[in-house]
Amino acid sequence: MENKNEFFVPINEVAKELSLPAHTLRYWEKQFAGAIRPVTGAGNRRYYRRETIEKLRAIKSLLYDKGMTIAGVKKILHNGTFDTETKIKKTPVNAGEKPPVSTPKNTDEIDFAIQLLKQAKMLLE
Secondary structure, eight states, X not given: OOOTTOSSEEHHHHHHHHTOOHHHHHHHHHHTTTTOOOEEOGGGOEEEOHHHHHHHHHHHIIIIIXXXXXXXXXXXXXXXOHHHHHHSOOOOOOTXXXXXXXXXXXXXXXXXXXXXXXXXXXXXO
């Protein structure tokens, strides 16, 4: 995209930026109606705000990179933990290797890890 500071970005440019087909963005609008609301202009053309594009980027990451389902992402959006989930980076682990172990530096990190485990348990139930 030429200008990163554009307030409204048309759907075709968003699709190029995210490497997704436009019909996928329209589908996600229906699935995540509370989180993704484009502005419609003349001729019902869809325009997205920067913050909406960042939500779409995070949803794409959850679905494609982390392997979550649409229902799982909906639960995250409904529970209000969307920002927390999107900030967690996925660590690739090779087959047969144990993931790297790090020791928490303070109790805040432990509390945060416990909270994430509780949320994961709720999603699995």
